[in-house]
């Protein structure tokens with residue numbers, strides 16, 4: 001970073017000139033001289049022609065009453081308090097020593113210029129309250145201790161530069177910081193454990209951050225973290241939350257990578273042990289554990305809408321490019337002719353959304369919405385306005401073609417208010433496409449742990465009762481309808497529970513147990529195999545679904561993200577252990593989601609009863625678990641009683657319960673499930689994170 005010779009000369013001259021003044025005035029050189037020194041550190045300072053020492057002014061301060069105007073110099077009480085130098089096409093560097101001679105300086109704006117090089121040492125200006133340095137070319141990293149002395153700093157805008165490295169943990173020492181805008185830089189690494197205590201406004205989107213957003217940051221909605229390819233707003237296994245480490249740059253990295261490998265290896269061993277009992281010998285495909293090794297079907301992303309273009313393109317770029325960074329490639333570059341390759345078309349198994357073919361899908365605007373255990377998923381809006389989700393399922397080769405087709409017809413014919421059957425499928429020997437109706441609100445997982453927006457607010461106690469009973473009804477129906485299945489649902493988790501506009505839950509991705517390969521690699525595509533008996537080596541069974549339902553009920557009541565959904569046990573809460581021990585010790589109140597407890601304290605008894613049902617479902621011994629029919633009956637009963645309690649309470653208050661009124665408004669507002677929404681609605685309305693839709 002050596003400055004060009006002429007600038008070096010300037011700096012040397014300026015420094016030499018400044019020295020005597022600094023000594024004489026104890027760091028406070030005359031204001032005019034300091035400004036001239038500052039100007040000298042800029043290149044192309046023609047816009048500052050008013051910064052000059054005239055014969056008339058002499059070295060009088062620009063803040064003196066009769067001084068000529070110095071462009072952008074803000075005075076108060078005869079002292080320089082601010083510099084407003086934004087949008088002046090200034091270049092070069094900023095001489096912080098010169099700025100240090102203004103003891104009353106509180107605010108500097110150098111935004112929208114062409115400054116480059118490392119961030120100036122503004123941390124020496126301890127009294128500064130605002131720094132606006134947006135949209136320049138500053139590069140390099142923020143020094144680790146940058147925030148150590150900035151206890152007065154309220155506003156820091158560094159967006160739109162080329163800053164890299166991690167966001168220093170010292171940020172928490174900026175105790176007055178209200179606004180922190182770091183978007184559109186190249187920051188890497190994980191977020192610090194907590195934001196500064198007073199922070200009101202944050203934006204870190206458009207960087208290369210990774211990991212899971214720490215809980216303490218989640219008071220800011222997901223959009224503030226968008227555009228970081230490997231940053232997950234909540235712990236999830238439907239998105240990769242860590243950059244693949246190809247270049248190992250330090251011993252710390254080595255340790256991290258090694259630890260990760262070790263954990264994966266242990267998990268693999270456990271799964272191999274657990275699920276290999278009745279299996280034909282199979283290749284261990286450890287890469288599939290990541291759930292992300294898919295090549296995107298280029299034909300699906302060829303017409304990405306403007307709102308989703310960036311993500312589609314980068315999603316594509318990550319897999320096609322070698323570096324995963326900066327390598328963007330036009331999504332239309334290569335179009336596979338799928339139908340000519342496979343010679344097949346879509347087979348409709350459910351006509352509730354009308355009939356369509358592969359050609360309609362290929363012409364549709366499409367958006368990648370995620371990648372999970374089953375494979376990748378895309379949202380496609382066809383020309384007739386119908387929006388569907390297309391899931392590319394790998395590892396669905398257990399059944400013969402005839403058996404697969406018969407099974408799909410059977411699943412497509414399932415009709416229940418709480419089930420989302422497939423609409424169509426496309427069969428190829430190496431992969432299958434499954435088409436579902438698109439449900440705009442997204443999954444229970446997202447509504448509970450995602451942006452925590454309006455839908456989360458609407459998910460009050462009566463609404464959670466509705467979800468609980470709907471899920472139980474759907475599951476019980478499946479257990480009757482698919483009683484001959486090894487495990488009737490097989491994949492019951494909040495990511496696969498979609499919420500209709502009226503919050504009626506819709507179970508998706510059920511009934512695949514006879515189709516999914518019986519191999520260790522499919523562990524992640526069948527959540528039921530996480531039930532303790534399966535981990536202990538016993539085969540999956542209908543009781544495994546009961547366990548999964550228990551986890552969903554606990555998640556719904558506690559509002560916590562269950563570790564059971566992750567294969568790396570990083571993040572989340574072990575809900576099963578927590579709930580079981582809290583119930584045993586009489587601390588059930590601790591379990592309840594504070595978000596509902598605040599307004600619905602009177603319902604605590606009903607909440608506890610529902611938790612008891614959940615705890616019985618997650619009993620480690622499957623023999624001791626109730627069967628699904630019994631669970632559903634108990635949930636029905638508890639929910640009916642709980643809704644009666646709510647009604648009673650509302651009548652006592654003369655129907656004036658604000659909490660229930662707002663949820664009613666939400667019902668009305670969102671309208672009918674049949675409404676087809678335009679592409680990008682989901683991503684623009686709620687940020688564009690993969691876990692917002694049920695995948696897997």
Ligand SMILES: *[C@@H]1O[C@H](CO)[C@@H](O)[C@H](O)[C@H]1NC(C)=O
Nearest residue numbers: 044046047088089090091114
């Ligand atoms: C210098 O600044 C002037 C306006 O102040 C602008 O028109 C010009 O493009 C700038 N040149 C460079 C090289 O920054």
Ligand SMILES: *[C@@H]1O[C@H](CO)[C@@H](O)[C@H](O)[C@H]1NC(C)=O
Nearest residue numbers: 044089091092114115116137
């Ligand atoms: C910005 O600064 C760079 C050198 O740092 C220079 O090459 C470029 O011309 C400048 N651009 C403008 C618009 O001033």
Ligand SMILES: *[C@@H]1O[C@H](CO)[C@@H](O)[C@H](O)[C@H]1NC(C)=O
Nearest residue numbers: 139140141162163164165188
């Ligand atoms: C950060 O950017 C600087 C200058 O652009 C570069 O020299 C350095 O290698 C970068 N550091 C990292 C960790 O990418």
Ligand SMILES: *[C@@H]1O[C@H](CO)[C@@H](O)[C@H](O)[C@H]1NC(C)=O
Nearest residue numbers: 123124144145146147148149
């Ligand atoms: C904070 O200020 C003190 C006193 O001036 C100084 O010794 C220390 O190095 C500064 N810390 C940082 C991180 O700049």
Ligand SMILES: *[C@@H]1O[C@H](CO)[C@@H](O)[C@H](O)[C@H]1NC(C)=O
Nearest residue numbers: 159183184203205206223224
């Ligand atoms: C956050 O930054 C991104 C990128 O600069 C911008 O598009 C978005 O509007 C910002 N969000 C808010 C709420 O300021």
